Amino acid sequence: MEAEILERSYNPENIEDRWFRFWMEEGLFRNTIREGRPNFCIVIPPPNITGSLHMGHALNNTLQDILIRWKRMSGHNTLWQFGIDHAGIATQNVVERQLSSEGFDRHRIGQERFVERVWEWKKESGGTITKQLKRLGASCDWDRERFTMDEGLSDAVKEVFVRLYEEGLIYRADYIINWCPRCHTALSDLEVNYEGVKGSLYHIKYPFPNSRDGIVVATTRPETMFGDTAVAVNPEDKRYKDSVGMEVMLPLTGRRIPVIADSYVDQKFGTGALKITPAHDPNDFEIGIKYNLGLIKAIDEKGSMTENAGPYKGLDRYKCRKKALKDLEDQKLLVKEESYEHSVGHCYRCHTVIEPLVSKQWFVKMSSLAMPAIDVIKRGEIRIIPSHWEATYFEWMNNIRDWCISRQIWWGHRIPAWHCKDCGQITVVRSEPGICKHCNGRNIEQEEDVLDTWFSSALWPFSTLGWPHSTRELDTYYPTSVMVTGFDILFFWVARMIMMGIKFMGDIPFHDIYLHALVRDESGQKMSKSKGNVIDPLLMMEKYGTDPFRFTLTALTAQGRDICLSEKRIEGYRHFANKIWNASRFVMLNLDGFSSGKPKKESLADRWIIHRLNIVTKDVTCALEEYRFNDMAGLLYQFWWHEFCDWYIEMAKDALAPDADTLDRQAAQETLVTVLDQGLRLLHPVMPFLTEHIWQNIPHNGKSIMVASWPVYDKERDDPEAEKQMTMLMEIIRGIRNIRGEMNISPGVRLKAIIKTQDQETGDIIMRHSRYIISLARLETMECGVEMVRPKASATSIIQGLEISVSLEGVLNFKEESERLKKELKKLDRDLEVLHKKLANEDFITRAPSDVVTKEKGRSSELSEKKKKLEIILKTITKCMEDAGLH
RNA sequence: GGGCGGAUAGCUCAGCGGGAGAGCAUCGGCCUUACAAGCCGGGGGUCACAGGUUCAAUCCCUGUUCCGCCUACCA
Numbered sequence A: 001m002e003a004e005i006l007e008r009s010y011n012p013e014n015i016e017d018r019w020f021r022f023w024m025e026e027g028l029f030r031n032t033i034r035e036g037r038p039n040f041c042i043v044i045p046p047p048n049i050t051g052s053l054h055m056g057h058a059l060n061n062t063l064q065d066i067l068i069r070w071k072r073m074s075g076h077n078t079l080w081q082f083g084i085d086h087a088g089i090a091t092q093n094v095v096e097r098q099l100s101s102e103g104f105d106r107h108r109i110g111q112e113r114f115v116e117r118v119w120e121w122k123k124e125s126g127g128t129i130t131k132q133l134k135r136l137g138a139s140c141d142w143d144r145e146r147f148t149m150d151e152g153l154s155d156a157v158k159e160v161f162v163r164l165y166e167e168g169l170i171y172r173a174d175y176i177i178n179w180c181p182r183c184h185t186a187l188s189d190l191e192v193n194y195e196g197v198k199g200s201l202y203h204i205k206y207p208f209p210n211s212r213d214g215i216v217v218a219t220t221r222p223e224t225m226f227g228d229t230a231v232a233v234n235p236e237d238k239r240y241k242d243s244v245g246m247e248v249m250l251p252l253t254g255r256r257i258p259v260i261a262d263s264y265v266d267q268k269f270g271t272g273a274l275k276i277t278p279a280h281d282p283n284d285f286e287i288g289i290k291y292n293l294g295l296i297k298a299i300d301e302k303g304s305m306t307e308n309a310g311p312y313k314g315l316d317r318y319k320c321r322k323k324a325l326k327d328l329e330d331q332k333l334l335v336k337e338e339s340y341e342h343s344v345g346h347c348y349r350c351h352t353v354i355e356p357l358v359s360k361q362w363f364v365k366m367s368s369l370a371m372p373a374i375d376v377i378k379r380g381e382i383r384i385i386p387s388h389w390e391a392t393y394f395e396w397m398n399n400i401r402d403w404c405i406s407r408q409i410w411w412g413h414r415i416p417a418w419h420c421k422d423c424g425q426i427t428v429v430r431s432e433p434g435i436c437k438h439c440n441g442r443n444i445e446q447e448e449d450v451l452d453t454w455f456s457s458a459l460w461p462f463s464t465l466g467w468p469h470s471t472r473e474l475d476t477y478y479p480t481s482v483m484v485t486g487f488d489i490l491f492f493w494v495a496r497m498i499m500m501g502i503k504f505m506g507d508i509p510f511h512d513i514y515l516h517a518l519v520r521d522e523s524g525q526k527m528s529k530s531k532g533n534v535i536d537p538l539l540m541m542e543k544y545g546t547d548p549f550r551f552t553l554t555a556l557t558a559q560g561r562d563i564c565l566s567e568k569r570i571e572g573y574r575h576f577a578n579k580i581w582n583a584s585r586f587v588m589l590n591l592d593g594f595s596s597g598k599p600k601k602e603s604l605a606d607r608w609i610i611h612r613l614n615i616v617t618k619d620v621t622c623a624l625e626e627y628r629f630n631d632m633a634g635l636l637y638q639f640w641w642h643e644f645c646d647w648y649i650e651m652a653k654d655a656l657a658p659d660a661d662t663l664d665r666q667a668a669q670e671t672l673v674t675v676l677d678q679g680l681r682l683l684h685p686v687m688p689f690l691t692e693h694i695w696q697n698i699p700h701n702g703k704s705i706m707v708a709s710w711p712v713y714d715k716e717r718d719d720p721e722a723e724k725q726m727t728m729l730m731e732i733i734r735g736i737r738n739i740r741g742e743m744n745i746s747p748g749v750r751l752k753a754i755i756k757t758q759d760q761e762t763g764d765i766i767m768r769h770s771r772y773i774i775s776l777a778r779l780e781t782m783e784c785g786v787e788m789v790r791p792k793a794s795a796t797s798i799i800q801g802l803e804i805s806v807s808l809e810g811v812l813n814f815k816e817e818s819e820r821l822k823k824e825l826k827k828l829d830r831d832l833e834v835l836h837k838k839l840a841n842e843d844f845i846t847r848a849p850s851d852v853v854t855k856e857k858g859r860s861s862e863l864s865e866k867k868k869k870l871e872i873i874l875k876t877i878t879k880c881m882e883d884a885g886l887h
Numbered sequence B: 001g002g003g004c005g006g007a008u009a010g011c012u013c014a015g016c017g018g019g020a021g022a023g024c025a026u027c028g029g030c031c032u033u034a035c036a037a038g039c040c041g042g043g044g045g046u047c048a049c050a051g052g053u054u055c056a057a058u059c060c061c062u063g064u065u066c067c068g069c070c071u072a073c074c075a
Helices: A013-025 A055-073 A088-101 A106-125 A128-135 A151-166 A222-227 A282-291 A307-312 A317-330 A367-378 A389-398 A453-457 A472-477 A487-505 A537-544 A546-556 A567-589 A604-625 A629-656 A662-683 A688-697 A720-742 A760-768 A770-776 A814-840 A842-847 A850-883
Strands: A039-043 A077-084 A141-147 A170-180 A185-187 A192-207 A214-219 A230-233 A247-249 A256-261 A273-276 A334-347 A355-364 A383-385 A417-420 A426-428 A444-446 A480-486 A510-516 A519-521 A563-565 A751-756 A779-785 A794-799 A802-807
Touching: A013 A688, A039 A055, A039 A472, A055 A077, A055 A128, A055 A480, A055 A510, A055 A519, A055 A537, A055 A546, A055 A604, A055 A629, A077 A128, A077 A472, A088 A106, A128 A141, A128 A537, A141 A151, A151 A170, A151 A426, A151 A453, A151 A487, A170 A282, A192 A222, A214 A222, A214 A230, A214 A247, A214 A273, A222 A307, A222 A317, A230 A282, A273 A282, A282 A355, A307 A317, A317 A334, A367 A389, A367 A487, A383 A389, A389 A487, A453 A487, A480 A487, A487 A510, A537 A546, A537 A567, A546 A563, A546 A567, A546 A629, A546 A688, A563 A567, A567 A629, A567 A662, A567 A688, A604 A629, A604 A662, A604 A720, A629 A662, A629 A770, A662 A688, A720 A751, A720 A760, A720 A770, A720 A794, A720 A802, A760 A770, A760 A779, A770 A779, A794 A814, A794 A850, A814 A842, A814 A850
Parallel strands: A039 A077, A077 A141, A230 A256, A383 A510, A480 A510, A519 A563, A751 A779
Antiparallel strands: A039 A480, A170 A185, A170 A355, A192 A214, A192 A247, A192 A334, A230 A273, A247 A256, A417 A426, A417 A444, A751 A802, A794 A802
16 A cells, blocks of 8 residues: 555545445455464344434444454454344334335235335345444454344244243243234333323222112223223222122123222222223233133224224224213213323334233243343353443343243244144144144144244344354354443343353353443433434534544443433544544654664653553553443543643654754654554554554554554553653643743743752753753753752742742743742642641551551642742742832 | 432533542633644632541442432232
8 A cells, every 4th residue: 555645634534435445355354263362252233124323323333343343453363243133023114114105005915925025125225224334334244244034043043942842931822911003913021111191090980780889990091991800909998898799880881790809909099999901901910810800802903992892892992982981971980080190001113002912922931041041140150341230130030021922923033833723733843844743634824923023133142153053153252252232122132142042052142241321412311313312423424534433432431321422522532533643644744764673762752652652552451351441532532642742742843853863863753653553553443444544654564454463561661760750841841831821921932941959860860851841841941950040030830849940031020920829829738738637637647558648748748848949939029029119 | 119320620521538530611822834623821629418437538338309210010
């Protein structure tokens, strides 16, 4: 690749697409397995086929990409397994909508044709999210893309279903389930969102036969009364003691139902009498079983009333409610209506109010699967990060309920079960059996229901690697390294993967679970289309560049905290990208005559920045190891901007000047290239495009920064002496700049500085590096030594025992300077007061650790010393003011 | 109802038993030829409230208030 001079400023447009293509063409994303290397594997949380990239995806995949790129550079065998989820209900909804716009519905074209239509749709629109993830720079092994509905994964699904069925862990039963009347399917408990809804609590009188008296029940859903099979009261309830065992008449239909007593009923709620509708309420269902009440279905799968509702038959459930209430009122049986807020289940896909229904469905028995999945977390075989999610996990797993896995839709894995019309038995096998296993009859039909999408997702960590076949990838990468996902699907997905992994692979699916936060808007609101507060990641990437966008997400990803994203932050980090761009540009413009090699003459600044680079390498690596993404970003930001750019580059300028010593220049060039190279590598996982582009244009070895080695901390390169000396020089420079700033002296004015040291040695160090101070503090001259005398008309700072005076002959405003010193003294007094109090405390001296005491004593004497010096200076200033007649 | 998390600068957030931090915003001074998407400097906080533990608390414990979130069968 030919080097090019960088443009004057960072412009992401021209570089992102280009380098992504380069990586693809070079096959750098591809998983390569080499013996003797550690393995690192992430299976992607599969995006929905219907999806397009939102902030959650952007965050989730940025973090995964950071980990994968880091491990790839560290020399691991790496696989980031990509794939897509068929999203049963969501996809079916999309295609149904399409059909309806053409004037069809799915029942008219039939299941087979419908499924074909979905595949057609997938071919056209299914690739959207893939393209978008590539735009984000995701370094998945794109050649290994899998789809939950493809052949291999479907085999895995069948295999698992059959084995669970054979073990008795899958069963079919009549049970109360959550029914979505719009999607026309059963849903698992997790797929129902409960929301507070303002409704009413209706008090309805159920009369005794041949009596005007009766029992008043309270309900939020009067339309379900046609399915009532009893009225229940608390056995302790004195009001109803005599009624238990009697019968009441169901209003509007006149059917008789018994009054029963059960302690489940809360005397204090409503009227203390509860209507029992086993076919339409999960609790009532339980009570129904307990008392053998039978099931009367009043509402059908479309949400309309059944013949059991008598004259209301065929009415929509809400229309029926309205009409029934009016009729009850006419009959004076509606005793009271009070407004009441309660929570109502909604379909998580289409937001329709869920109807609890009794229906024949397939279930997975969970308790025996859950137990080992609890243990692996307890034993620490799988770590959840941040760990506080463990409690939530245990809570759910310990109270786990059976999982309803059948869905009455057409898009999904059809349940591999065949019903025999002759003997009524079920045959569950891996492939079309042809005959009934029980009676050998040929009159069999496959179950129409399909499986919950999460059933196939639960197998994801091994099905994508080839299971049930034995493959090299499966051998190498299972258990995978880490699962990176949002906490919102901890139960939906993560827990189920653990259970299935243990069950079918005999091993955990991953070692770590990193649960990241939700991305919210800047005021902490969940982003949603209806609120109109969504920030579109694609728009952000276009506007500010992918790298700054990724960096922003990374910098905001603190463990256990939600992310409040504002566009301002992205803009800010674009400035950071520009800074890196320009620092690199500076280096490239100063490489005349550069030849790589160990410098013969290192300056203090060279030693210092190499030392800092080494430390940052250690810290960044450590942050990654602990999933502290925000710390990683912060460390890199600080190092690049405030150490490399603000200090090292400025200090190197002298050495690069045309008239500078050749050896100095060589050392500076070598250092600049080294820091740039290593600094870019450290940054690459977060900002892949920018770093690749720059890296390709500086002296480098290797094909791509993507596969350049990850920098390694080397204890030998620690240089605490350089750090110490630089810190002192930096503080001196800051001290002089501070005076300039506070005194409002323009940067154009060159100053004279006089530094009085306490010992000769320090003076020598300062003099040896005076060029840094002269240049960065913009001095004309600098003198330094033990014997220095402060000029009368000068402003002074005390730093590390040094008395730094800036001569301001003729320009010093004595009043201003005395104010400045007084301010400084006031601050000192405050600090000293605290310290004195502490040191005067006998308990502190005796009980605090001795190093703390020593430190505080040292600080105290340092500050006292400083105070003394400042007071003397203030005195002379005051005297000067008096002499000049100022007050 | 149960559980979890949060309350730190104007904003968004780190930190966490011994000297209150960052980015952005703000104010003052600068076109100092890598960068005005920049440089230099400044101001700004009883670390929600009340107790307790400790030589020492923003940090640990208890309680209160307010905000999120998860979870649950009160009709």
